[in-house]
Amino acid sequence: MQSHSIRDIATALGAEAEGDLSLRVSGAAEPQAAKPDQLALAMDPRYADGLAKGGAKAAVVWPGADWRAMGLEAAIFAPRGRLAMAGLTTMIDPGPELPDGIHPMAVIDPSAEIGEGARIAPFVVIGAGVKIGARARIASHVSIAEGAQLGADALLLQGVRIGARVKIGARFIAQPGAVIGSDGFSFVTPEKSGVEEIRQTLGQREAIREQSWTRIHSLGAVLIGDDVEVGGNSCIDRGTIRDTVIGRGTKLDNLVHIGHNVQVGEDTLLCGQVGIAGSSKIGSRVVLAGQVGVNDNIFIGDDVICGGGTKVFTNAPAGRVLLGYPAVKMESHVEIQKYLRRLPRLAARVAALEKNAGPADETQA
Template structure:
């Protein structure tokens, strides 16, 4: 079990330490349940009462807290508590146990190029002409199809599937079960379909006709930048002709679906159950909260923030904060909801006035 001194933790966080820096801890805990060998996370005054219930000797505290009065032997003070959590968890996370080298139960094609220091677990299948970067770690039951490239320090967790012609940058993380490079959902009818008619007429699908759907195959791939993370059971489709692209620093939550030909910019945050339809473009630093949907073939500008369950059907200008179905400015959505709540009373008043 790895132990950390308070001095080591404070140095890693760039934080201020007061008290005994030689105290050792093996992990972190909520104040009320912290043991003597754990660091209590009491970063707000509302957690002060919890310190008395727990047994921690040291804690990360809010600025200005009197650590002695709280019964502690030492305290670490940080300027931005939630940001400090990123450094603390990075320091304490041991990471997945993947033995160095290639496991004897892995299947690696002779043409594959495996970088220095790579670790490949059991039941992994590496296809023809695949390139695996230095320091990559691949957990069990992962498959990487022909012609794909993984950058340095890639981490593929259990059950990840990487399709053909996928190019991934450095420091990539894929959580269990995600699929990168599946076929795009592209089908066409020999004659004009009811969907096309309805879209053109805004409601009329024309004469009913039997429709037979024919696949359009995906000849493109997926191109992913550096420092990207994909959540569990998410899916990114290959492009039809050009690649589907994900920019540097972008993070996808669990159960996110990126359709074929979509372009996602840098440093975006796409939360759980977000769906982006084919050929849409997402700018840089866009935040889409849970269950947001983006229509096909539209553009969402840089720095757009969309609240939970927002549905974006038309182009969204840069910097806009959106909410609702269909998406409108957040302040407009709030006014609409206020007006809707007043409607029953308003209608009742109209009936009384007749």
């Protein structure tokens, strides 16, 4: 197992360190569970007690920590703990174990172009006209359909599916089971459907009649920029005519669904179980927390933040912070919840007033 000195780790993090900087560690652990050859992660004073329970000789600690009093031989100081974790985990993560070169049990169309240094595991299927960038790593049971392109240094983990004509930038990461480039969910009825009717009338229906659905095929593809990550079992649908687009640096959590024709900007964060309906436009640096739902054919401006479970039915201007169902400004949602909690008392007061009011008063009313 590869080990690193405290000096090397501190240099890689751009952080200050003290003590025995030649001390080597082979991994990281929580303070109370850390072994002597592991670096304890104690970036907050709340974790100090855990160091005494564990066996770590070195730790990442908060600025100003008295590391000697905590029994450590070396310490790395991290003003921003989670940022330090990002650098540290990048440094010590060994990554997936993939064989060098192309495994003989991979099936690759003769017309596919494989970049220099690519690693392709067994049971991978690569279709006609596919282009794989240099140093790409493709784990087992991945399929890449005809005409797709994958940028340099990409990583596709087990069971990823890349659809036809999908174009993906450099340093892309897809977790197991992700599907990119599936057909969009797009259907139409010969006559006006019940859905179309209630959209116009907001709930009123003239008559309920039988209807059948006719499929609209997806002729577009998916275009993904550099440094994008897609979580496990997430799905990104192809566009109907134009491409579905995911901008540079955007990150998708597990179980995220992006509908057909959706445009997502740069450096946007989409957390678990987010669903974005077709033809919506999401700006850059947007954060959609878990289980946020976005209606079709609307836009969410740059730098919008939506709290967990928010349902966005109308356009959201840039910089807005939203919460609730339906989405409102976060401060408005807090006020609404305060009033809702008061409703039982208010109802009791109204009932008491009505009881005390005589029949004559009711007649006057």
